[in-house]
Amino acid sequence: MRRTTIPFGPQHPVLPEPLVLDLILEDEKVIDAIPTIGYIHRGLEMMVERVEYTEMGFVVERICGICSFMHGMGYCVSLESIMNVEVPERAGWLRLIWAEISRIQSHLLWLGLGADAFGFENLFMHCWRMREQILDIFEKTTGGRIIHSVNRIGGVKRDISDSELAAILVQLQELGEAFKTTARVFGTDPSIAHRLGGVGVLSMEDARAVDAVGPMARASGIATDTRLIGANFYDRIELEPVTETAGDCLARVVVRLREIDQSIDIVRQAIEKMPKGEGLPLENKPRGNPNGEVFTRLEQPRGEVLYYVKANGTKNLERFRARTPTFANIPAMIKLVKGCDLADVPNIILTIDPCISCTER
Amino acid sequence: MPNPLKLPMIPRALRNLVSKPATRRYPFEIRPRFAGARGTIEFDVETCNYCMLCARRCPAAAITVSREERTWAIEQLTCIACGVCVDVCSKHSLSMSVNSRAVHLRSEVGPQGQRPGHEEWHKPAPAATDIPAVAGVPAPAASQGA
């Protein structure tokens, strides 16, 4: 049989990011996939040598346009642990709230893109319509829709007043309730079941073997969640990792749908538990220059992210490194793509929620 | 196996057909920016003392200040609206406006290399007697695209 090589990417509408997969096809069956990354390497990590550590946070935030808040937070948490700065309590809770709202935002974005990938334009519109309202919350509270720039080393820059927090919670809960009808479509539509059910099955053993992270691992039944380590006030939140056992594309959709509800609940708990009042301290300004090295782990919407920061007592860090969840999930993706139909490739690639900009920095 | 004729999106699509659309007719109908949104940097040349702190702390290197020539300039297209300069300015000469930055065309890049989005202010040195600026006297006009 004649073999065709289809270059999936670097420009492909399912993924507006330059990942290249050379798909080797026999008929419409994929027999091999060779990934290439590196098209948009921006050298952000190298910039630590030029940009002072106090301003580097803004650069780190721009690693990704979707989980930008978490990147900024990861950088600041790393620097805080090097410099032994304790974050004021209210600032820590605010970070947690923003992080969870950005998780909702990220999952909605992904669900919309997923729906678009299997040709369900109407569902895509509904997911993004709700996401737009979440982005409005961000613009009101941080001043930016995508790039928030509220994280500072030692705290956060802006406060959200208690009344505004209560309003946000009500709005989130209403949105969550309204989203249930859209979520039901994902779960019950026969054409979605036809496209996603049983497609790209990653067994629990395989998921362990290829070290899948985040929703990818949880959809295969592994109850892994970096939030469980309890850093950044997550130890004060009741949190049960969302897991599914099927391991197929549909299970990965369902995990993210359920995580939206979970995140709304976490925001509720956080608002209940955080110290109330106006004018509470939000920032403990660090003194001097950092010296030392640290690893930081966070649970991003896409999975576990790892930051390595090495400082040498000057204004510029010696080394900054981020390992993003997409990078960790690429082996799993390659494993799934082999042996599937060409029509399933976009869905499988999308279900890892790839962010190539994150991966290449 | 779910029933292939039961499409849960159909009632939703029909309801949308008769209800108000969620989108706006954008260029004709613009949602006002929220208070506190980060848009563009605004500068007040009168209070500036040319300390250069904003230029030094700007992560995007969008601000250039010259103490000798007493000029302050910003590249609005390079600015990332992080707000660091507003925070560090001890004279409160800088403020964050909610207006998003202007759109520029390639044709605005002029033959002499004029940069769209380049804004520059110049304040002449005070007279030797060091009389403070008189209220009501118009500030030197900000020359754009110079």
Added chain:
Amino acid sequence: MTPAVYGVLFVFLAPVFGGLLAGVDRRVSARMQGRIGPPLLQPFYDLGKLLQKQARQVNPVVEPLLLGHVFFMAVSGVLLLSGTDLIFIAFVFALAALFLVLAAGSVNSPYSFAGAERELVVLLASEPFFILMMAAICKVTGASTYAGVLASPQLVAVQLPGVLLAFLLVATIKLRKSPFDISTSHHPHQELVSGLTTDMSGRMLAYVELAHWYESALLCAFMVLLFNWSVPLGLLAFAIAYALEVLVDNSTSRAKWQLVLRSTWAATLVFSGGNVLALFLLSR
């Protein structure tokens, strides 16, 4: 008016009809998705813009092939209205579609090529049905031309409900609607970029669009054949069918091509085949 005049009118009015239909479709789809949607005449603006743009020809045969595609789409309408044998129309219609496959297959892009292959699969699924449909219509009415069928006292749709059902299914393919829009789509097509039309731009894309308008008009004419008592009745039936297509388009995802092939053949065999067989047995 003679049938020949109808044929000439088709050449000029069918694109207007198809373009307006596309405009209404985009508007209604947008409303179903909760958007405002483009102006009604947007498809015509789009066509105008495509014609203005510089066309990049990837090879010298694409343009003649696409012109053939438009030409034979128009010709099948002209022949239909000017009184040619209905079975012959089914073949000319298939030929027109084949030109598009050839044009898409002649370029080097793997997406375009895969789109062409899928369009071929789709043709394989739909063409047997059209031939069967025409044969069944001729059998039921005893006439073999458009005018003859319209003059027949029999209402074809009552005699051939199975064929009507299968026609709705096949029309989903021909109108490039979800769940059967596997080979190309007006939306950016996520599996195959733009499928068939990946390597076509400017003028070339305008030809494809124009041919699609002719195709919609032709499908409408086919619907009139099924509701042959009067033309307004046929138009009404087409409007209802089209509204259903738009609703389903906005309520389903895209199916895989295996399902498309299987379901269309099943529909052709079970519904229309069974329908024709039943008629044959009853008439004995």
